[in-house]
Amino acid sequence: MELQSFYRDTWAEINLDHIFYHVQSLINILPEEVKVFAVVKANAYGHGDVQVARTALSAGANFLAVATFDEALSLRQKGIKAPILILGATRPQDAALAAELDLTLTVFQLDWLKQANEELNKSKRLRIHLKIDTGMGRIGIKSGKEIEEIEEYISEHSAFYLEGTFTHFAQADSLDKTYYNQQLSTFEELLKSFKQRPEIVHSSNSAAALRYPEGYFNAVRFGISMYGLTPSLEIEPELPYPLKQAISLKTKLVHVKKIQKGEKVGYGSTYEASGEEWIGTLPIGYADGWIRKLQGQEVLVDGQRVPIVGRVCMDQTTIKLPSSLPVGTEVTLIGSQGAEYISVNEIAKKLETINYEVTCMVSNRVPRVYIQGGEIVEVSNGLIS
Known part of the structure; x- marks a missing residue:
């Protein structure tokens, strides 16, 4: 039986066209x-x-x-x-x-x-x-x-x-x-x-x-x-051409449930529902580089920003949904969805660090999916050679 490239609904997308664009844009000014x-x-x-x-x-x-x-x-x-x-x-x-x-x-x-x-x-x-x-x-x-x-x-x-x-x-x-x-x-x-x-x-x-x-x-x-990432935010207005972020981080809902007022979510019971709420579970956590300090960070689902609630776990994260959504609904942690966009710089600000550290933290157990010309051209999984 032929192995698939990966077996979990969490992945990073890398736009190789953006890498190509940045190298050529630099060469053009040199x-x-x-x-x-x-x-x-x-x-x-x-x-x-x-x-x-x-x-x-x-x-x-x-x-x-x-x-x-x-x-x-x-x-x-x-x-x-x-x-x-x-x-x-x-x-x-x-x-x-x-x-x-x-x-x-x-x-x-x-x-x-x-x-x-x-x-x-x-x-x-x-x-x-x-x-x-x-x-x-x-x-x-x-x-x-x-x-x-x-x-x-x-x-x-x-x-x-x-x-x-x-x-x-x-x-x-x-x-x-x-x-x-x-x-x-x-x-x-x-x-x-x-x-x-x-x-x-x-x-x-x-x-x-x-x-x-x-x-x-x-x-x-x-x-x-x-x-596609600026060396620092303060010099961004001085850059000679626009940068295009190459990485996106995506996952999918693996479980959706309704909880009632007073019910708690996650380790330490740090989140308590203020009323009837829908909670979605994502198969990503701090072992993937999506660390605990991101509790409260917004992600994108159904074209809307929704918050992470409860502590980020090693392998799973919970979010507050706007309504009941089907299991398998795509969730964007970094990147664009509809009219909304979450940049690496936004995540860096939440973590009080720099964009370099955010992308370097994405661990090898997160598969990379490479996009070129709008098509998937390669999939790389650090856990399956």
């Missing part, structure tokens, strides 16, 4: 010589790594970027052959495998290079990008002396190829440009320390790429806005 890294770390911010990677590359992205070695390995195992930059730290003992898989590693320590050199098969050069910390305070070198030492070591050891260098802005999504300008100036000054500037120089994240041409150099990293 100078021709500026290349694009499509950032697909954290399972493409919860949207699906390989599906987004393929779409971004088909739209014209030149490279991919991830956070960890495992994320890069996953893409290679799924058939992605494009250049992949690992933005985070990689263990020196994994350098040989990185070279074999043609992965590009981020480096920010001379000692790391010395340890990695002992691991490398000298027949395969390891491509590296040197990370410069200009004020983010995470990983990265901070001085021209460090650049000179690392560049000299690389020149003496043929196992390495210094392909690129980059930094990361801490406040490019702020209306106040002061700290951005300070970081950019520091980066430009440190670039002078290279005897030979690497061929790829990149500093801009989504916020900077959409707002500050002076920081382009010859490559930019496109992350959150590739998914």
